[in-house]
Amino acid sequence: MDPAMLAAFMARMNLAPDQLLSMQGALSSGSRGLTVRRPPPSFQHDMSAEELTEFLEQYKQWFEEDRTIPAEPAPLFDRSLLISEQHRRRAEVERTLSQHGVGAGVLTFTTFVGLAKHSSQTPVQDLRPARFADMLVRQVHVGHYLLCRIIAPCSRMVAIQTMIEDVDGVAYDLSIYNFPSTSDCTLEHLDALFPVGRILALREPTFKAPMQGDRPLVRVDSPTDISFAVAGSPLLDGVVWQTGAMLPRSPTTMDAWKQRGNNYFKASHWFLAAFAYSQGLSLQPDAAVLLLNRAEAYLRLMYYSGALCDAQRVLSIEGIPDAHAGKALFRLAKAHYGRAEYAAAQKSFVRWKNTHAGDPAADPWIERCRARERERSSGEYDWPSLYCTARRNIRLDIAEYTGPVEVRTMSNRGGGRGVVATKELRAGDVLMVTKPFVSVYESDLPKDKMIISLDLISKTMKDRTGAVSLERIIDKIYGNPDLRDKVFHLYAGPDYMSPPSAYPPVSRDPVSVEPLNPKVDIDIAQLEAICTYNNFEPYRLETHGSGNDKATGLYPLASLFNHSCSPNAFWYCIGDVMIIRATGLIPAGTEITISYCGGLESYEDRQTALKKHMVEHCTCSLCEQDRHDGEDRLRKRHQLQEERVLPAVFSAVSLAEARTIEKDVRETYGRTRGPIRPLLAIALHAVAEKLRATGRPRQLREALQKDMEAFRCFGFEVLGQGGTQDSTGLPIGTAHLPAQASSNLRGLGDMMLRVAATYVELGEEANAVQWIKAALWLTKTCVGDGKELFLILHEAAMKQVNIYDYVDRLLR
Ligand SMILES: C[S@@+](CC[C@H](N)C(=O)[O-])C[C@H]1O[C@@H](n2cnc3c(N)ncnc32)[C@H](O)[C@@H]1O
Numbered sequence: 128m129d130p131a132m133l134a135a136f137m138a139r140m141n142l143a144p145d146q147l148l149s150m151q152g153a154l155s156s157g158s159r160g161l162t163v164r165r166p167p168p169s170f171q172h173d174m175s176a177e178e179l180t181e182f183l184e185q186y187k188q189w190f191e192e193d194r195t196i197p198a199e200p201a202p203l204f205d206r207s208l209l210i211s212e213q214h215r216r217r218a219e220v221e222r223t224l225s226q227h228g229v230g231a232g233v234l235t236f237t238t239f240v241g242l243a244k245h246s247s248q249t250p251v252q253d254l255r256p257a258r259f260a261d262m263l264v265r266q267v268h269v270g271h272y273l274l275c276r277i278i279a280p281c282s283r284m285v286a287i288q289t290m291i292e293d294v295d296g297v298a299y300d301l302s303i304y305n306f307p308s309t310s311d312c313t314l315e316h317l318d319a320l321f322p323v324g325r326i327l328a329l330r331e332p333t334f335k336a337p338m339q340g341d342r343p344l345v346r347v348d349s350p351t352d353i354s355f356a357v358a359g360s361p362l363l364d365g366v367v368w369q370t371g372a373m374l375p376r377s378p379t380t381m382d383a384w385k386q387r388g389n390n391y392f393k394a395s396h397w398f399l400a401a402f403a404y405s406q407g408l409s410l411q412p413d414a415a416v417l418l419l420n421r422a423e424a425y426l427r428l429m430y431y432s433g434a435l436c437d438a439q440r441v442l443s444i445e446g447i448p449d450a451h452a453g454k455a456l457f458r459l460a461k462a463h464y465g466r467a468e469y470a471a472a473q474k475s476f477v478r479w480k481n482t483h484a485g486d487p488a489a490d491p492w493i494e495r496c497r498a499r500e501r502e503r504s505s506g507e508y509d510w511p512s513l514y515c516t517a518r519r520n521i522r523l524d525i526a527e528y529t530g531p532v533e534v535r536t537m538s539n540r541g542g543g544r545g546v547v548a549t550k551e552l553r554a555g556d557v558l559m560v561t562k563p564f565v566s567v568y569e570s571d572l573p574k575d576k577m578i579i580s581l582d583l584i585s586k587t588m589k590d591r592t593g594a595v596s597l598e599r600i601i602d603k604i605y606g607n608p609d610l611r612d613k614v615f616h617l618y619a620g621p622d623y624m625s626p627p628s629a630y631p632p633v634s635r636d637p638v639s640v641e642p643l644n645p646k647v648d649i650d651i652a653q654l655e656a657i658c659t660y661n662n663f664e665p666y667r668l669e670t671h672g673s674g675n676d677k678a679t680g681l682y683p684l685a686s687l688f689n690h691s692c693s694p695n696a697f698w699y700c701i702g703d704v705m706i707i708r709a710t711g712l713i714p715a716g717t718e719i720t721i722s723y724c725g726g727l728e729s730y731e732d733r734q735t736a737l738k739k740h741m742v743e744h745c746t747c748s749l750c751e752q753d754r755h756d757g758e759d760r761l762r763k764r765h766q767l768q769e770e771r772v773l774p775a776v777f778s779a780v781s782l783a784e785a786r787t788i789e790k791d792v793r794e795t796y797g798r799t800r801g802p803i804r805p806l807l808a809i810a811l812h813a814v815a816e817k818l819r820a821t822g823r824p825r826q827l828r829e830a831l832q833k834d835m836e837a838f839r840c841f842g843f844e845v846l847g848q849g850g851t852q853d854s855t856g857l858p859i860g861t862a863h864l865p866a867q868a869s870s871n872l873r874g875l876g877d878m879m880l881r882v883a884a885t886y887v888e889l890g891e892e893a894n895a896v897q898w899i900k901a902a903l904w905l906t907k908t909c910v911g912d913g914k915e916l917f918l919i920l921h922e923a924a925m926k927q928v929n930i931y932d933y934v935d936r937l938l939r
Pocket residue numbers: 539540541542543544545617618626660661686687688689690691740741742745746
């Protein structure tokens with residue numbers, strides 16, 4: 128920095144002349160330094176659950192302690208040294224990436240969620256400009272924006288990192304988090320978004336003390352806090368850069384931007400294409416081709432709100448050529464479809480068809496619109512076909528359905544709301560079929576990158592699908608600003624204002640998407656809390672919860688259900704579609720609960736899972752009974768579950784040893800508790816399997832007894848071993864499904880079929896048929912449909928015990 132600039136800076140900082148010397152010393156070394164603070168506790172990847180909780184407590188304490196250090200001026204750093212430092216970082220990242228490309232292992236990143244962070248809610252035009260000289264470290268500059276210019280190429284860890292200068296030529300690091308399209312992008316992609324010379328206006332920036340060293344940095348968490356000040360922007364009026372002009376090498380005409388956008392589009396870089404078209408549009412706002420092209424790019428990005436607005440704008444331009452109008456109409460129709468406005472979509476597709484005689488392009492779309500409308504009004508779906516599609520493609524195209532339920536105020540629940548039945552419901556009734564706002568599956572993510580996200584709200588570690596889901600939600604709101612309330616009206620915990628009592632929020636009109644100057648505010652801290660309180664780990668029926676495809680999904684409507692470990696409704700997913708059904712009779716007006724912790728057997732596991740969802744103390748009947756069994760029994764049961772009640776153990780031990788395990792598990796349940804004893808059910812069935820393996824009639828009969836008891840322990844009403852039946856003629860009661868149904872649907876059906884196979888072996892066909900019918904009833908009630916899906920779901924189990932053909936014939 129030249130002496131004149133330094134003097135100007137000193138004057139702005141209100142620093143006395145005698146401070147100049149130390150300041151100058153700091154220029155090259157940065158040694159004047161910030162207040163020394165103790166280093167944060169360090170995280171180890173192999174921490175136990177207890178150590179992790181302890182670490183997260185300590186980290187939070189450290190963070191809060193750090194916040195009590197008063198804000199202070201930042202030391203100055205030599206601009207050219209910072210630039211060369213950033214070039215060095217960039218080269219390092221390039222090296223790492225090129226080595227990484229040849230299989231150098233997994234890159235691991237750690238991030239924290241749940242720390243205080245500011246996101247601006249004030250439009251940039253209502254803010255006042257600030258310069259670094261006005262800014263203090265450890266301060267959020269509310270009421271101001273920082274006009275800055277990128278002076279070195281980007282690098283990245285979790286955040287995008289670069290170097291910026293303000294109008295005075297004072298330079299510091301900039302970290303940008305959560306910017307759309309950048310989570311796994313190349314450095315060239317970053318260069319296109321944030322090239323050297325790009326001018327940004329950062330709304331209400333946070334100037335942060337660094338974790339290491341003493342170089343403070345500007346941290347931007349919300350992408351909506353960034354406005355891109357392009358040529359002609361009023362933000363640049365009268366601005367003179369001390370270090371001289373420095374324009375990014377970018378197009379200066381609308382046509383050149385269009386060309387650039389088209390190049391990106393051809394390379395499937397949809398966001399970069401939309402970004403380029405937006406820059407062209409800043410030069411010529413009514414350029415129909417740019418709007419049309421951007422609408423198409425937005426469709427690919429699933430920015431349906433943006434696509435709809437752009438297409439509408441084209442259609443409103445007077446004298447638009449027919450070809451443009453046709454394209455705009457088709458894109459408008461697709462945008463309506465993406466927004467689940469099926470009637471409006473159908474109308475637009477039909478309009479298009481009417482002006483394109485003989486062209487069948489709209490026909491399949493019209494058919495899809497009709498199918499979606501049918502699903503939405505009837506709640507009826509082609510489950511076998513959806514199930515088969517979901518095995519290849521997780522994201523399913525269906526319309527959502529909301530059954531006879533509604534959200535009501537519930538003051539005894541965190542968030543103050545819950546879901547109730549609006550009419551009497553019975554086992555298997557569909558309450559909701561719902562799509563995620565976003566979902567992320569392990570299989571969506573690159574194999575060579577690991578993000579560990581440490582959640583300081585729930586004091587738990589999230590898997591990387593959890594970390595990525597936050598980025599995806601931000602991206603979706605960025606491109607669909609009118610959907611913001613759908614997420615932001617969810618419960619964010621007691622640190623935030625109570626959400627509105629009604630849900631879902633009233634639908635808003637679509638909002639245009641302007642990447643240069645976003646029209647929506649996304650509060651990242653609140654969003655992180657919303658994710659902690661509301662995210663699901665979707666259990667997919669077609670993978671049978673195998674755990675190979677971990678996932679995180681935000682299902683806003685389903686998030687309104689409160690938890691119970693013995694719920695009156697159960698849920699599962701086919702692909703990414705969540706289905707919620709009643710477990711049994713639910714009188715009108717009764718609260719409907721679902722389980723947040725799947726089919727976890729042990730009390731301890733359930734409490735750990737509930738911690739992630741911020742349910743402090745579950746008061747459901749199962750938890751009450753478990754607590755009544757006492758801590759010793761619960762500890763013993765958990766230990767048995769972890770060490771003994773495992774398929775590998777049962778297959779290795781003798782029948783006598785298996786019986787001992789069953790006895791040990793039995794003793795962990797108090798005599799007086801109710802019949803639901805999930806771990807005992809598993810042990811009993813394992814013993815039954817060992818008995819079956821002997822093939823001897825006496826043992827086969829005992830196996831049947833064990834399985835009957837197992838069914839009772841899971842929560843079925845067993846009406847008799849091939850004996851008494853109710854009016855349905857089935858050997859189990861059909862008024863009620865066990866809570867286990869959702870997470871072990873296939874397992875329970877398989878068990879029934881093994882019972883049937885045993886009866887076949889004993890020559891008691893009538894009983895065998897009853898149990899096959901029971902398994903069929905279970906599939907029908909839990910998943911809908913009958914034979915087709917039943918045969919698919921249980922094919923492996925039936926083939927294993929040689930009854931597939933027998934069952935197939937029976938059901939024909
Ligand atoms: C996904 S939200 C459920 C809907 C929430 N009640 C609302 O008003 O938006 C999860 C939060 O609801 C509350 N909650 C859920 N089940 C509960 C229960 N059984 N008892 C008390 N609060 C519960 C907890 O605060 C939990 O973190």
